[in-house]
Amino acid sequence: MRTIGLFLLVGVLILLTGMFQSWNVALGIVNMGLISAILALGVNMQWGYAGLFNVGVMGFVALGGLAAVLVGMPPVEGAWAAGGGRIILALAFGAAVLAGAIYLYKRMTPGAVRTLSLLALLVVGFVVYRRLFDGAVEAVEAVDPALTGYLGGLGLPILFAWPVGALLAAGAAWVIGKTALGLRSDYLAIATLGIAEIVIAVLKNEDWLSRGVKNVIGLPRPVPYEVDLQQDPGFVEQAASFGLDPVVASSMAVKLGYTALFLAVLVVVMWMAQAALASPWGRMMRAIRDNETAAEAMGKDVTRRHLQIFILGSAVCGLAGAMMTTLDGQLTPSSYQPLRFTFLVWVMVIVGGSGNNFGAVLGGMLIWFLWVQVEPLGLMLMQLLSSGLPEGSALKAHLLESAAHMRLFTMGLVLLIVLRFAPRGLIPER
Amino acid sequence: MDFLNGLVTLLNFVVIPATAYGAQLAIGALGVTLVYGILRFSNFAHGDTMAFGTMAVILVTWGLQALGVDLGPVPTALLALPFGILITVGLVLVTDRWVYRFYRVKKVPPVLLVIVSMGVMFVYNGLTRLIIGPDDQRFDDGARFLISARDFKTWSGLDEGLALRTSQAITIVTAVAVVAALFWFLNRTRTGKSMRAFSDNEDLALLSGISPERVVAITWVIVAALACVAGTLYGLDKSFKPFTYFQLLLPIFAAAIVGGLGSPLGAIAGGFVIAYSEVILTYAWKKVLVYWLPESLEPEGLVQLLSTDYKFAVSFAILVIVLLFRPTGLFRGKAL
């Protein structure tokens, strides 16, 4: 009941936005809200089901974004010729060295000999790798750096990027999980946070991969371009029959296209999450979250399950990341900030109600709505505050000037108020 | 001579900056670690508490300067510090009363407090900017250097300079003093022990007659003081800019965690681990090696292990590695 009421509330908020601001704004919020909901679902799986404190959401989202580039952009021909093969070779070599090191570490008996041979392997491996890699990278990055300077992608339809984004994130999660999942709570948190920073550092600095901070813009789209629609007489006619301006209609049509795609993904993910949670699998996960020692003693392989859920949740984050980059139409690594891509998602999960999938979805939609709307809200707040002051007073001027900073202030205030009235989240776990 | 030149280079570009930065992180991390250790949550508002405290100090400093007060070579801000601390304590206590207490009484799980502290962070963030604006503020006066690079060169006759800033020296001394005091307080005094007892088992603390509100209040007072001191020292050394203080949050958390959450000694150690790993791994060792190695062995390249592009990533990689070998940090923190 409460669930339905709250979802209705969000619906009404969005309708109001549509009526008082514009339907385009409302749809824009819905689209990002849907993506946020998926992201929140991913985090909720890790935290709400299994108690894994992943604060590296940003990293997985970014990997999803990378997938969008790698899948969607056309390959840069000259770049492949210049050194694409060699880069792949270098990377494969690097991976082989690491695998060899792990093999040695496992096979040899501990002692000075092992340490030395490991060290030797790694040092030699590193030098050779850099030799192979650096030259190739330089060559690739030299190909028209202002425009390309990277390898490009596969030139496939961008929708393929979504599963690929999930896979990429899952792969990263596997590696991270194998190494760091032994850590408890806050220690795992900071490790994932660190790893996310590393992912972003790679995206920012490996220009051959995705142009680094120079950004990739103009990603292909899964939906038609507004301009094309505006020029399509059929469409214009149809718009007119609804009494709509073709420009407005076109951008709404495009947004609705995204909405449909995102909604479809959300429904599938949600169904899978719900089915899993309501089954013995979900019960087992809750048991593990409650008491790992006891779960282990009851025959549950805690490590494996943690890894499983970590990979799954991260894959969902990667999926959402790819969707987001698709919606943006561009990859801008420097825009990946922990505040926006990790902590805000956490706010969504907790405000929504951790452990509850519907809560996560609600939190995603609601918090995103607020994140966008606190700007005018903050402005309003300041006008309200300063309305009593005499026109032209220095304080009033100062207050109005600071209005922009009320954005985060308002966000904080709203957050605190919501949590005060729903400390276990809006839709608590059972 | 060559050896000395090499040594001075090393000191000037590695040891001194890393130590000072490490100490800055450490004092910040102490605040974080204390909240974690006693109130049991990761306080995201700490960076912005530091910013707020620094702002208070700056405003008082300006006031003092306007009155014509100055301390000679020592920055006036130090005189303003006690006032700043008072203001910060006030803010933090009010926050506790209005915000955190509600959740404490409800015994909510720690993550919720983490999220609540994010809300507080946003509010402080707006507050600071509302009062002093988002801009850079310089407020250090007095002598900037204890030893400046140029003076050192003339004095020693070496090719390389060595610089030590007043603020760096103050920071290092403060860090050591504060951690010693805190360690003593928590482990030797009755109040300190009762705070640890409270964090360990709240109900049982109650049964021993320990007043929770008192413990919490003392904790916040200390934390606010630490935040104010850390922020001010940092601002003196670099400059004050609210946005940077938010950015400091990550390395501060990293430091607190590598050291072992809840452990004051750990916070100090963590600060240095983070600072040193950043500097050492990305330092181009060529210059030092040129002085120290015979000519035949002189390196061709820069002898830089990793480019500074990855500076931030490096410190986090170190952190992850440390945690893999010591899963609850260097000083065995809590795993809640």
Add this chain to the structure above:
Amino acid sequence: MSEPYSDRGNKDRSITKSSSAGGTMTQAPERDRPDTSRDGGPVLIGDNMTGGYGGGADILHDCTIAVDSGEIAVIVGPNGAGKSTAMKAVFGMLDVRKGAVRLRGEDITSLRPQERVAKGMAFVPQTHNVFTSLSVEENLEMGAFLRQDDIRATMEQVYDLFPILRDKRRQPAGELSGGQRQQVAVGRALMTQPDVLMLDEPTAGVSPIVMDELFDRIIEVARTGISILMVEQNARQALEIADTGYVLVQGSNAYTGTGKDLLADDDVRRSFLGG
């Protein structure tokens, strides 16, 4: 400690059997008893307490628990009967909806636990009863948190009672064995030097030799005038030393009487003491 040693033998008490669990008011045990405390009632009484956890259903139904100075009162009963709940209610750790808690005649129903400590009460809960990250010695110190005088002598007494703790004084209590922890917990409460000592299953998990020590010591403590209220599953031994025994069933007083009487009662033996 200034309480006079009270006569433990000459008491005329018989088993009172309540009509049904949670039913009508039972005859309150203290009414049969000659007045021993200063103002007429027992030193500590949880009188007709009704209440439960948070917003949940009531666990206690008109439950009355009392202890007089220098006396040992023992509560027994099946698991989940509400014994621990009754103790917590007396100590102010949950809301008592009906009834009252009085200490030396003074109504303390609305006092917070830490205020009750200041009034001379001490409590060892059944679980989570040590500070796991504090050393054994610090645990004991925390027991004496409100005391202003020199605590070293008391600490020595505790160490004499539980010698193993002396060896482990610097070790975090969380690293102790189950029985050792239990000893720390009791030691912590003794450090308070209370007038009323409340123990929730103090002997759970301690070895026979320590258990005997503990019971001996409890008698000794009571002789100095301290009132002792405890829950026990080692019911036979406990009732042997008890002045008053309470059998709780489903949150109500089922039987009340002297320890010996309860031990002699067949019903009680069979249903609650293991034959």
Add this chain to the structure above:
Amino acid sequence: EDVKMGIILGFTGPIESITPFMGQSAELAVSEINEAGGILDGQMIEAIRADSTCVDAAAAQAAAERLITSDGVTAIMGADCSGVTGAILANVAMPNGVAMISPSATSPGLSEAEDNGLFFRTAPSDARQGEVLAEVLKSRGVTDVAVTYTNNDYGKGLSDAFISAFEAMDGTITLSSPHEDGKGDYSAEIGALASAGGSALAVLGYSDQGGKGMIQAALDSGAFDSFVLGDGMYSDQLVADMGDGLDGSYGVIPWSEGEGTEAFNALAEAAGFDPASSYTRESYDAAALLALAMQAAGSTSAADYKDKITEVANAPGEQILPGELGKAIQILADGGDIDYVGATNVELIGPGEAAGTYREYNITGGGFETVQIR
């Protein structure tokens, strides 16, 4: 009926300290026009601010979306940072057919972005600045420098351009090391750069961000004593803060000498803000150009006025300086032609971006001293 113009800048976020001035500049142009009677026969322009956050593409798009579809703006002055600018252009401006003029997005990549003729900028692409900077060094006989740049599209693009130009002139780059803005400490970067050596350090960053931190760290440790400064580093505040530490340093800044700039400086000072803060001039020009183009087209629809932007900005026509916007509107209303000079001598070339001239300056005695205009 008012004409609405959006001003999208990062009022919060990493460049929050320069955006207020940029916003004020743009509003200065707007109010100047309004005082002179507005455009299109007395329609007043209403400037509406929105927050681009500089880094959060999604939030920036949402803000732009709201400006256009809810507030009904018909032109956008902004955005500021190249990343969000690209996002707004592709996802909001183009679909809705609204023109935008960015005062400060300087990434070379934006030259090639698909824009349906709707995107312009009053700042030159960094490709050009890199060349100018290299020439300056060469003319001073400097052969080896260390480079540090802010790690974003602007810094990276500028340093790429500079390095390739400098190396083409046989210069040596000892080490090129990025720095992140807003970080706590730059000793690691300075350590590495100092060790690599070089007769000067080229700082291609922001004057109140990492760029400042780098200079501070270099001065404090005595690593470098001469700096070559990119456009983002031009700031009185910086020189004031560093004391005599910057004496002997030099740099370039998109500039225009002459009446236009001076007129703007006077206006800004009268309005009470610092005209020399980064991108204030460009912001004024961007807002002015939008208004003038509307007047020239006689319409507030971008479909009509977008082609007029280049026309009013470039010759032929009567030269228009800051402070003469009223006059310009009158000329246009009378069917005349103007060549908007503005605060930066705007001349739009190629895909609608400023050609830009640069001022080479020295810092001496705590002030800037022009060496020449390139």
Add this chain to the structure above:
Amino acid sequence: MIVVKDLHRHFGGFRAVDGTSLEIATGSITGLVGPNGAGKSTLFNVIAGVLPPTSGTVMMDGEDITGLPPHELFHKGLLRTFQIAHEFSSMTVRENLMMVPSGQSGETLWNTWFHRARIAQEERDLLKKADEVLEFLTIDHLKDERAGNLSGGQKKLLELGRTMMVDAKIVFLDEVGAGVNRTLLYTIGDAIQRLNRERGYTFCMIEHDMEFIGRLCDPVIVMAEGKVLAKGTIDEIKANEEVIEAYLGTGLKNKESA
């Protein structure tokens, strides 16, 4: 049969288990007693894979199981309870039991999406079984209560109940009796004997209640200071001077004679 050979477990310099060797015969109910801190729980934890041993081996039916993780031991039929109850506190009492059996098809994600009918069937059976166990332990009225809200003794019962959900070979009980009402405890004792006789479970139990031990256990092993002090029938143990001195104390003797 479990064979522990020269097992050590040290904490820093402290030898909690100090060269213990013992055997637990298949089909027996072996009692393990000893003073507080003798190393009994530590020994259990090492056998059950919670703590790695410092040295020494543990064999189960001829197979070396030293250091295997607990979940693998569970699959080999080795179960244990905890001295300090480890319930899943936010789950209901019934769920606490239903989660125990391994190999539930509903624990595989794939099945939760595509084989829902099979899962439903299994769940019905589990539910029935769980309810039976709860009834036996007299806490069936609490089946939908959060396990965290149980009383101290009830949690102990739940610990025991979990071992009754599956077919085990050997069950290690760490003071299940502490805090359990005596009347109920003897019912539990009967159940243990029945499981032992009818289903062939082997039990090894730590307990301080000598009467309870006496009723069930043969043989009884006494540990002290990390080593085995004595082994024998309950009467032998009670008569052993060393054991009396270290563990039983004279009080017991007095009481028995009294």
